[in-house]
Amino acid sequence: xxxxxxxxxxxxxxxxxxxxxxxxxxxxxxxxxxxxxxxxxxxxxxxxxxxxxxxxxxxxxxxxxxxxxxxxxxxxxxxxxxxxxxxxxxxxxxxxxxxxxxxxxxxxxxxxxxxxxxxxxxxxxxxxxxxxxxxxxxxxxxxxxxxxxxxxxxxxxxxxxxxxxxxxxxxxxxxxxxxxxxxxxxxxxxxxxxxxxxxxxxxxxxxxxxxxxxxxxxxxxxxxxxxxxxxxxxxxxxxxxxxxxxxxxxxxxxxxxxxxxxxxxxxxxxxxxxxxxxxxxxxxxxxxxxxxxxxxxxxxxxxxxxxxxxxxxxxxx
Ligand code: SER
Numbered sequence: 001x002x003x004x005x006x007x008x009x010x011x012x013x014x015x016x017x018x019x020x021x022x023x024x025x026x027x028x029x030x031x032x033x034x035x036x037x038x039x040x041x042x043x044x045x046x047x048x049x050x051x052x053x054x055x056x057x058x059x060x061x062x063x064x065x066x067x068x069x070x071x072x073x074x075x076x077x078x079x080x081x082x083x084x085x086x087x088x089x090x091x092x093x094x095x096x097x098x099x100x101x102x103x104x105x106x107x108x109x110x111x112x113x114x115x116x117x118x119x120x121x122x123x124x125x126x127x128x129x130x131x132x133x134x135x136x137x138x139x140x141x142x143x144x145x146x147x148x149x150x151x152x153x154x155x156x157x158x159x160x161x162x163x164x165x166x167x168x169x170x171x172x173x174x175x176x177x178x179x180x181x182x183x184x185x186x187x188x189x190x191x192x193x194x195x196x197x198x199x200x201x202x203x204x205x206x207x208x209x210x211x212x213x214x215x216x217x218x219x220x221x222x223x224x225x226x227x228x229x230x231x232x233x234x235x236x237x238x239x240x241x242x243x244x245x246x247x248x249x250x251x252x253x254x255x256x257x258x259x260x261x262x263x264x265x266x267x268x269x270x271x272x273x274x275x276x277x278x279x280x281x282x283x284x285x286x287x288x289x290x291x292x293x294x295x296x297x298x299x300x301x302x303x304x305x306x307x308x309x310x311x312x313x314x315x316x317x
Pocket of ligand 1: 172186
């Protein structure tokens, strides 16, 4: 029988769907969901749940010992837009939570860690198209600086202490089950809700701001398949580039208008425009494809059809 997995930040946008999927693969009782707040009913009821602050080492250690946890997925973080408003809180949450799990692994209390990085590790001087796995980074946001530092620490703990930590650089993630919170790519989720609810969306990025994006099912699939890959296949313990689709606000609006012709969009860029302008437009993920057979299934057309049909159904329920 496999030993339990602990998810820190299980009630967030990624954590929620990761918890559902891991429970469906390994059984509800083997997946311990945790967060600083309670999540939705289906998440709370389908397996164990613990109220847990990812910056509290002793509290995490207690849960790990209690359930005999073997793997931790650390999904708690403050995202790019919020982090610009609260730089010190973002740094403390994003870094201390990572050190907690890295040190628990170093002390032999857990065997394996998943920690997400982001396209935010790249900066204004990074090549924008097909951004390579290894390239000039120089992130210019609080969030990006924390993620790049985190990558360096992950590699350090792997090389120095043999800690099996694995990571991907998520692009903007699109899902209908849980809302994102405080990111620059959040517009790509809000726009679908607006299309269903009001038929109109005021976008906080300019019409031609192209960013790398991914449908949540692909992101969850990538995460689990990276974690299930044999250790010898993992060539970087810093973080893998992960690509899928890239589009601008006007392109996502056009794809929605194929389903809802009367849908309207206007543009009113705010401080998030500068964050978006510092990030890549598209990602070269050939190393992930080569090392652990990564390949995405959702393009913009399929994403739009899936988002609209599920949000419509949710509104009717
Ligand atoms: N979706 C994240 C953000 O916008 C990027 O990793 O902050």
